[in-house]
Amino acid sequence: xxxxxxxxxxxxxxxxxxxxxxxxxxxxxxxxxxxxxxxxxxxxxxxxxxxxxxxxxxxxxxxxxxxxxxxxxxxxxxxxxxxxxxxxxxxxxxxxxxxxxxxxxxxxxxxxxxxxxxxxxxxxx
Amino acid sequence: xxxxxxxxxxxxxxxxxxxxxxxxxxxxxxxxxxxxxxxxxxxxxxxxxxxxxxxxxxxxxxxxxxxxxxxxxxxxxxxxxxxxxxxxxxxxxxxxxxxxxxxxxxxxxxxxxxxxxxxxxxxxx
Numbered sequence: 001x002x003x004x005x006x007x008x009x010x011x012x013x014x015x016x017x018x019x020x021x022x023x024x025x026x027x028x029x030x031x032x033x034x035x036x037x038x039x040x041x042x043x044x045x046x047x048x049x050x051x052x053x054x055x056x057x058x059x060x061x062x063x064x065x066x067x068x069x070x071x072x073x074x075x076x077x078x079x080x081x082x083x084x085x086x087x088x089x090x091x092x093x094x095x096x097x098x099x100x101x102x103x104x105x106x107x108x109x110x111x112x113x114x115x116x117x118x119x120x121x122x123x124x125x
Numbered sequence: 126x127x128x129x130x131x132x133x134x135x136x137x138x139x140x141x142x143x144x145x146x147x148x149x150x151x152x153x154x155x156x157x158x159x160x161x162x163x164x165x166x167x168x169x170x171x172x173x174x175x176x177x178x179x180x181x182x183x184x185x186x187x188x189x190x191x192x193x194x195x196x197x198x199x200x201x202x203x204x205x206x207x208x209x210x211x212x213x214x215x216x217x218x219x220x221x222x223x224x225x226x227x228x229x230x231x232x233x234x235x236x237x238x239x240x241x242x243x244x245x246x247x248x249x250x
Contacts, residue, residue, distance in 0.1 A: 015143035030219035078220035094155035095203035
């Protein structure tokens with residue numbers, strides 16, 4: 001996959017999961033494939049609304065549907081999660097590394113303060 | 126945080142990251158706090174457009190800005206990533222567990238096929 005295509009898919013995956021009903025549908029598909037009817041059952045929305053949510057999940061590559069079978073069960077493509085996880089982990093690690101450097105600097109400042117035996121605020125009355 | 130509030134924030138975080146410019150801004154903030162001007166510099170968009178993107182990131186809790194300082198630097202709240210990671214990991218694990226059960230079933234079917242010495246398709250001419 002080209003970098004541009006990956007960026008586009010990542011945008012679509014994040015957008016697809018920004019809706020609580022779609023997240024719930026993905027969550028239920030982790031237990032097994034399901035038909036549109038199965039997926040619509042617990043919601044107070046029409047089968048048509050569920051179909052529209054499915055279209056968004058399909059465009060993001062998060063689910064696929066078999067073209068031939070009568071029931072056309074919906075299947076979760078769980079490996080698409082990796083696309084997000086990789087992005088999140090990369091930047092979380094960078095943010096953490098930065099905080100660790102800040103902590104080291106703060107610890108050093110603290111050490112210097114302790115060594116010069118400057119009285120801490122609030123301890124002297 | 127209540128479950129409803131968490132669901133709402135998760136929706137906002139996913140929506141905030143569904144835009145490549147906003148993802149890029151988040152990526153750059155992992156290197157350190159930045160002003161709106163700093164953040165706008167590399168893009169062919171107005172400072173106003175960048176401010177609107179920042180507002181979306183702020184509403185999602187992904188960034189904060191100090192209210193008092195003149196420069197009002199933007200700060201990344203990297204721990205918000207955890208909210209997403211927890212959601213993704215939970216369902217990825219469920220999907221993986223299901224695939225492992227399927228693999229076990231397939232392996233068993235395969236064993237049975239081998240034991241009964243049924244010729245495999247395509248090997249006999």
